[in-house]
Amino acid sequence: MTDHSNLTSHAEAYEARLKKRYRAERRFRAYGMAAIITAGMILVFLLSSIVYSSLPAFSHHHMRLDIEVSSDYVSADAPEQGNYLGLVRSALRDQFHDVSGRRDKRALYKILSIGASDEVQKRVIANPDLVGTRLSLDVPLSDDIDLMLKGLIDRTLPESDRIVSDRDLAWVDKLLAEDRISRKFAVALFANGDSREPEMAGIRGALAGSLWTLLVTLIVSFPLGVLAAIYLEEVAPKNRATALIEVNINNLAAVPSIVYGLLGLAVFINFFHLPRSAPLVGGLVLALMTLPRIIIPTRAAFASIPPSIREAALGVGASRTQVIMHHVLPLAMPGILTGTIIGLAQAAGETAPLLMIGMMAFIVDVPGDVTAKATVLPAQIYMWANNPERAFVARTSAGIVVLLTLLLVVNATAIYFRRRFEKRW
């Protein structure tokens, strides 16, 4: 071995090492890129699969039913007390003359949703003159027939493997041939409360419950949170007591939400005997949970206001409270509102603590105040997700789409506030 060849091998080794190092560099970058792409694909897949599975819930198949509103079933004087179920059934029997026998008739009634008679009832109560006339009305079909028409139940399967029988199929085909079936926007999804029948179940009750709950949360947590933040950031002497409060607040922000549910159950319901399932209790629990999430960004908003503002105000003779109320608070408002909105958006999507205090109940009525029994949108989604009926899968996804849209709007508002009003010092 000469020096020269030694040098070459050094150079070669160096080249080889450099190549290896560059390969490692490229690999590392690729890992990073892969991580981001994975996260992105998961997000896209999650959202698109939920939106896709929600689509069937936004429409529903109806059939045009010719109804003889005879006074045997309904009297024009008291349309509220009519036998609308019987009315619809007789209309259905007229439509299918050839169906006889109790069993067949019972099967025939099942192709319509139980919402069909409600529809007729609504129509007749609104206009009692209809009694004695012939009415042609689109009434909702049952969820199984609807799924079949949407292609979600495969009609080519052998009869024993599907919910819709051959007999049902024949009836539906007859209706299709007579051009009596139409697909309409599912108004029930937004107009109704909860129901055992998927085609009649709607989110209105849950939305109202969510609004009442969040109203309580806002009324309780916003003033308390802002006042606490003002005190800790602007007024309080820096001593052990305030340090303790600070540590406390940071810890509260990290306590699992279900623990707040246990607190609500033990304190508000078992001790104070407040009503179960009520937006009042739900709102209070969420308020305690949201409080640290308002205090922390509010303090940050105060801290970002330059001291010169305070000094100038003090200099012209303002008291400490006047400095805060007249100068610091208005300047910090955009930051405070952004923090509050984001905190409330989190509260709006929260489910676990509300399960503890009974806000997971089957409630048909739309709640009218904060002590009525109610459920909230995420809890409604949870209940629907647990329902074994097939049509509820689409219903659940539709509920999620509504929830996500609302949260998106709310968060976009927060971002708008921040962009529009935030000052850079």
Place this chain on the structure above:
Amino acid sequence: MSTSFLFLCLLGLGSFSFLFGRRRIRALSGAVSVKQHSRDVYHGSFVALCAVLVPLIVLLTWSGLSPLLLDAMLEDFLRRQSPDLSIGEMGVLIAKVKAYSVGSLPEAFANDLIRNGSDYFAILRSNSNTARSVAVILLALGGLAYGAGKLAPRFTARPAVERVFEVVMIIASAIAILTTIGIVLSLIFETFRFFDKVPMMDFLFGLSWSPQIAIREDQVGGSGSFGAIPLFAGTMMITFIAMLVAVPIGLMSAVYLSEYANPKLRGIAKPGIEILAGIPTVVYGFFAALMVAPFLRDSGADIGLTLSSESALAAGLVMGIMIIPFISSLSDDVINAVPQTLRDGAAALGATQSETIRQVVLPAALPGIVSAILLAISRAIGETMIVVMAAGVAANLTANPFESVTTVTVQIVMLLVGDQEFDSAKTLAAFALGLVLFFITLMLNVLALYVVNRFREQYD
């Protein structure tokens, strides 16, 4: 008068007092040549506070405590009528009386005792209501008169108002402490009652969890066992799977976004990952239970694996997805906090960018990253909806991620949702589990804080 009506009355009276006080001080100051101490607004506010503050406190306290008092008096009344009822029967009777008094119990279910109780309860309630209304209104008018009498040009209204303001602020800050005390006390109190029924050692170290209680004395297998080890093991397994997903993806995307990405990619990817953080957990639960779990089960069946449809794997994977933004945004912050001079120094020595990151930036950011991971673990342990919807209910002690396991949070929900009686070991067990959960997450948070404070390098 109802609570909300009284509340509105106070609001109206407060506004009136404010306007009245402001007018009055103007008139008083106009008549004399003394310089006024406080501005008109403060005099108005002072009168309004005098009129509203005390009645408001009375109203809130009365509304909070009178139901308790009324219940106690009703129970006393019913006890005198029929002294030999058990505590449970008494509870049912009270519930019936109340239901009857609001008309939600049909006449057919009522008996004389219920009717009497209901009448008595109605009288109690109307008396309490009247007394409350009278007290609140008298106090408000008295306060108004007192406040108005104090007004004078030299009266120091501003400091008085500011003192009240400060006290209100201190109370608001104390709510945070009260919440913590409330959590700890309510959990500990119920947990001690639980340990009266089930020994603590059986709970913490028992290997079998089947929390049913006997309906009849001689029921087979009705004793129930409350050994929480399977729950802890299940929680740990799901958390571990979640971390296997979240830590590499979260950390690598944070590294890439802060070290490599151009502003354009950063502008898209960062908010995109944060959208994941804004999705409610119930949505992840639905995704796990109805999309990921069936997919895993079917693809497992294709390659000859048997997966439970409530496998720990599905819940863990989706929980990992939920945690990704948590890890990535926290790590992003600490990586950005590493000073640029360190990177420049490494580059000057000839290190490639990835060598700089691996050997300089990440070690410098390590305390922050470790603390982020600890916080993420605490978040995963406390997460409820994903596991309630996607993990199992049966407590299996297994290390196989394809089987169904259950977690602490799932069991809390299962024990408390549905019909419950408050004194059974079953209900109390939920509080004991809650205390364990609270304690562990608290420890993790404290540890995370400690790691940052103890090992962080100060570069400035």
